[in-house]
Amino acid sequence: MAGVPNTYADPVHIAVIGGTGLQTLPNFTLAATLTPTTPWGPPSSPISILQHPSPSTGKLIPIAFVSRHGLHHELAPHEVANRANIAALRSLGVRTIIAFSAVGSLQEEIRPRDFVVPDQIIDRTKGIRPFTFFEGGMVGHVGFGDPFDEGLAKIVRQCGHSLEGEGVRLHDRGVVICMEGPQFSTRAESNLYRSWGGSVINMSALPEAKLAREAEIAYQMICMATDYDCWHDSEDVNVEMVMGHMKANSENARRFVGAVLDELSKEEHAGQVLAKHLDGQSKFAGSITHKEGRSEEAVKKLSWLFPGYYD
Numbered sequence: 001m002a003g004v005p006n007t008y009a010d011p012v013h014i015a016v017i018g019g020t021g022l023q024t025l026p027n028f029t030l031a032a033t034l035t036p037t038t039p040w041g042p043p044s045s046p047i048s049i050l051q052h053p054s055p056s057t058g059k060l061i062p063i064a065f066v067s068r069h070g071l072h073h074e075l076a077p078h079e080v081a082n083r084a085n086i087a088a089l090r091s092l093g094v095r096t097i098i099a100f101s102a103v104g105s106l107q108e109e110i111r112p113r114d115f116v117v118p119d120q121i122i123d124r125t126k127g128i129r130p131f132t133f134f135e136g137g138m139v140g141h142v143g144f145g146d147p148f149d150e151g152l153a154k155i156v157r158q159c160g161h162s163l164e165g166e167g168v169r170l171h172d173r174g175v176v177i178c179m180e181g182p183q184f185s186t187r188a189e190s191n192l193y194r195s196w197g198g199s200v201i202n203m204s205a206l207p208e209a210k211l212a213r214e215a216e217i218a219y220q221m222i223c224m225a226t227d228y229d230c231w232h233d234s235e236d237v238n239v240e241m242v243m244g245h246m247k248a249n250s251e252n253a254r255r256f257v258g259a260v261l262d263e264l265s266k267e268e269h270a271g272q273v274l275a276k277h278l279d280g281q282s283k284f285a286g287s288i289t290h291k292e293g294r295s296e297e298a299v300k301k302l303s304w305l306f307p308g309y310y311d
C-alpha cells in the first residue's frame with residue numbers, strides 16, 4: 001500500500017497467524033508491511049505490523065500478522081512456508097503466537113462455529129513438509145509433550161469465556177488431528193480419528209506448532225469448527241461449507257483474537273509474552289552435535305535464527 005513503511009525498528013513480541021477465511025485483521029492501524037526473507041525462503045505473505053492500543057496502558061503495542069496460505073489462499077497446506085513464517089517472526093522479536101484455524105468437528109458437542117482451544121495434537125501428516133530447523137549437520141531435540149503453551153492457553157481460554165453469551169461457544173480443551181490433505185478424510189479415517197479421541201481436524205497445526213517450539217515461541221492455536229467432517233449424518237464437509245461458516249462467524253473470530261491481544265498487552269503478562277520459560281532451550285537442544293561434527297551451512301542458518309547460540 002502506498003505510503004506504508006516497509007521497515008519497523010522496534011521489536012515485535014506478539015504475532016497472529018491467520019488461516020482460512022482470516023487472511024487479514026481489519027480495524028487495526030497498519031504501521032508497516034514487511035517482506036523479509038530468511039534462510040528458509042520468504043514467508044507465506046508479507047508481514048503486516050499492526051498497532052494495537054493496550055486498554056490498560058494506552059500504549060500502542062505492535063502485532064505481526066502473517067497469512068498462512070498467502071494473501072489470496074494460494075498455498076496448499078503442504079506448501080505453506082512454515083519454517084520461513086516462524087523464522088521471520090522470531091527475527092522480528094516474536095515470542096508469542098496466536099494461530100487461527102478452521103477445523104472439522106469430530107464430536108457432536110463441538111458444533112459448527114464453536115471455538116476450541118486445543119491442548120493436544122495427533123500427527124497424521126505424511127512427512128512431506130519440512131518440519132524442523134535442526135538438520136543437515138546440526139541435530140536438536142526439543143520437548144513436545146504439551147504441543148501448545150499452557151500459560152498462553154489459560155489467557156486465551158479466559159478471553160474466550162469473557163465473550164460467551166455473545167454468540168461465542170468455547171471448548172476449553174481438545175485433541176487436534178492434523179492430516180496431510182489437501183483432500184478431506186475418508187469416512188473410515190474420520191471414524192478412526194473419533195475412536196482415537198480426536199476432537200477436531202485440520203491440515204495446519206503441524207509442523208507450525210513444532211517449529212514454534214524449536215524457535216522458543218509460546219504458541220497456541222484457536223480453532224473454529226466449520227463442519228462435521230464426513231462421519232456425521234449431516235452433509236459431508238466441502239469448501240463452500242467451511243468458507244460459509246468462517247464468513248458468518250468471522251466477526252466473532254476477530255473479536256476473540258482482539259480480546260486476546262487486549263489481555264496480552266497488559267504489563268502483568270510481560271514474562272509470558274516474552275516466553276521466558278522457553279529461553280535458551282534450543283541452545284541446549286542443539287548442543288548435542290559436537291562442534292567438530294557441525295556443518296558450516298547448518299550453523300549459519302541456525303545462527304540466523306538464534307544469534308550467538310552456537311558460536
Ligand SMILES: CSC[C@H]1O[C@H](OP(=O)(O)O)[C@H](O)[C@@H]1O
Nearest residue numbers: 019020077101102202203204242
Ligand atoms: C478450506 S478447508 C481446509 C483448510 O482449512 C483449514 O485451514 P487453516 O488451518 O489454515 O485455517 C485446514 O487446516 C485446511 O488447510
Ligand SMILES: Nc1ncnc2[nH]cnc12
Nearest residue numbers: 102103104201202229237
Ligand atoms: N473436515 C476438515 N478436515 C480437515 N481440515 C479442515 N478444515 C476445516 N474442516 C476440515
